Amino acid sequence: MKLPPELLAVLQAVRRVGRPRLVGGGVRDWLLGQPSHDYDIEVAGVDFPTLQRVLARFGATDLVGRSFGVIKLRRRGKEYDFSLPRRESKEGAGHRGFAITPDPLLSDAEAAARRDFTINAIAYDPFEDALIDPHGGQADLQRGLLRHTSAAFSEDPLRVLRGFQLAARFDFALAPETAALCRQIADTFRELPRERIWGEWDKWATKARKPSRGLAVLKETGWLQHFPEIAALDATPQDPEWHPEGDVFTHTQHCLDALVALGDWQRAPQARRRKLSFAVLAHDFGKPATTFVGERGGRQRVLSPGHEAAGGEIAQRFLQRIGAPLELAEHVCPLVKNHLAYHSGPVPPSEPAVRRLARRLAPATIGELLIVMRADHDGRPPLRSPETLARIDALGEVARALALADAAPRPLVLGRHLIAHGWQPGPEFGAVLATAFEAQLDGQFHDEVGGRAWLAEYLAKRPSQKE
Numbered sequence: 001m002k003l004p005p006e007l008l009a010v011l012q013a014v015r016r017v018g019r020p021r022l023v024g025g026g027v028r029d030w031l032l033g034q035p036s037h038d039y040d041i042e043v044a045g046v047d048f049p050t051l052q053r054v055l056a057r058f059g060a061t062d063l064v065g066r067s068f069g070v071i072k073l074r075r076r077g078k079e080y081d082f083s084l085p086r087r088e089s090k091e092g093a094g095h096r097g098f099a100i101t102p103d104p105l106l107s108d109a110e111a112a113a114r115r116d117f118t119i120n121a122i123a124y125d126p127f128e129d130a131l132i133d134p135h136g137g138q139a140d141l142q143r144g145l146l147r148h149t150s151a152a153f154s155e156d157p158l159r160v161l162r163g164f165q166l167a168a169r170f171d172f173a174l175a176p177e178t179a180a181l182c183r184q185i186a187d188t189f190r191e192l193p194r195e196r197i198w199g200e201w202d203k204w205a206t207k208a209r210k211p212s213r214g215l216a217v218l219k220e221t222g223w224l225q226h227f228p229e230i231a232a233l234d235a236t237p238q239d240p241e242w243h244p245e246g247d248v249f250t251h252t253q254h255c256l257d258a259l260v261a262l263g264d265w266q267r268a269p270q271a272r273r274r275k276l277s278f279a280v281l282a283h284d285f286g287k288p289a290t291t292f293v294g295e296r297g298g299r300q301r302v303l304s305p306g307h308e309a310a311g312g313e314i315a316q317r318f319l320q321r322i323g324a325p326l327e328l329a330e331h332v333c334p335l336v337k338n339h340l341a342y343h344s345g346p347v348p349p350s351e352p353a354v355r356r357l358a359r360r361l362a363p364a365t366i367g368e369l370l371i372v373m374r375a376d377h378d379g380r381p382p383l384r385s386p387e388t389l390a391r392i393d394a395l396g397e398v399a400r401a402l403a404l405a406d407a408a409p410r411p412l413v414l415g416r417h418l419i420a421h422g423w424q425p426g427p428e429f430g431a432v433l434a435t436a437f438e439a440q441l442d443g444q445f446h447d448e449v450g451g452r453a454w455l456a457e458y459l460a461k462r463p464s465q466k467e
């Protein structure tokens with residue numbers, strides 16, 4: 001493992017008073033061949049004040065809640081977490097309900113046993129260039145398995161949600177004995193504060209390589225019940241001809257995996273991944289409440305009329321439940337509500353229709369909707385619909401030609417234009433501006449000059465409140 005020289009210098013000094021080892025996700029990621037800038041260091045054989053004195057020579061040190069026993073070292077713009085091997089015992093509810101006793105003499109196996117999964121319990125000694133792996137973490141990395149390290153796993157319920165996002169990130173399975181343990185502690189979910197729940201969902205949304213694995217973990221651990229909007233998808237039927245893959249839960253899993261397999265996903269910024277992952281997760285949240293078997297075209301069909309409209313509010317409720325920032329719902333809900341907006345109608349779509357769609361979606365965009373549509377299409381294996389793909393292409397083409405793929409139309413006729421015509425701001429103002437915007441969306445003018453001409457003509461025909 002190659003360490004940055006400025007960290008190595010610190011570790012060399014620490015080595016004079018104790019035995020420093022790299023631990024946690026940084027070691028795991030290195031073994032997986034993935035880049036990591038996360039350096040957590042555990043130092044055995046030293047006491048807390050001595051370690052802090054040594055570290056203080058290298059930069060600012062911060063004690064992160066004395067009870068957590070972590071010293072944060074800030075050095076040259078980077079942060080490193082130093083801790084002592086410690087015993088933890090649960091005394092009360094929540095992640096703060098722990099008694100933590102640093103113990104420099106703890107054995108390697110005991111020290112690693114307080115960590116959640118075996119793959120996160122591998123330590124690396126940089127001076128011996130050796131791995132310390134008392135719980136078989138390397139073998140589990142190779143098998144693609146998340147296995148709890150010890151019974152201490154149940155002391156922090158967040159670990160189930162860590163399992164959820166780690167399974168999705170690394171495309172790993174949950175060991176059956178770990179799934180069983182998670183089922184036993186399903187009630188402890190209520191101890192989790194929202195910001196911790198959100199932290200794991202956010203990692204799932206922005207880092208998953210196989211998001212469906214995370215949903216599978218929730219299902220097999222019984223933790224899906226804590227997210228009723230997703231739980232309801234399970235066993236909600238779909239028409240077998242339109243959805244050969246199965247129920248809505250299965251469809252959603254396929255859609256999510258299809259989303260992250262799309263060409264430019266790896267390059268997409270985190271904020272975009274976050275919006276799209278949640279939009280695809282929630283796109284059919286309206287189905288459970290709207291699905292019934294009815295007749296369509298002389299045949300019995302599974303129908304879900306209006307599910308897209310119904311889904312917006314349910315998506316909002318879900319995002320609130322998991323502690324997502326408010327602006328995420330503002331973005332995700334219009335994508336959910338409009339995900340079928342161009343499943344019918346003429347191909348290519350008319351320009352006014354595209355302008356109106358762009359406006360309805362804002363602050364989300366047609367570019368984002370196209371991706372949700374594509375994931376929705378790809379999530380029904382083995383079905384492919386050339387018609388839907390042609391629709392996606394046609395909508396994209398018109399939106400790009402109108403420069404509306406990444407932005408909503410902005411009104412060209414503004415209040416100042418009305419004032420220039422001698423109008424006073426008043427109740428009628430808004431109505432005139434709304435009419436002007438409708439005319440613009442209809443394509444009656446395309447730039448500000450055209451907008452001003454349209455306004456002059458419109459006002460000439462309309463008795464005004466002009467003084």
Ligand SMILES: Nc1ccn([C@@H]2O[C@H](COP(=O)(O)OP(=O)(O)OP(=O)(O)O)[C@@H](O)[C@H]2O)c(=O)n1
Nearest residue numbers: 024025026038114115116117120121156158159
């Ligand atoms: N509830 C938790 C949180 C963390 N850990 C341990 O602390 C390490 C560091 O935690 P953190 O930095 O939060 O996560 P990472 O595993 O490093 O993963 P990420 O890449 O998501 O940061 C983990 O590897 C794990 O050994 C744990 O046992 N239980």
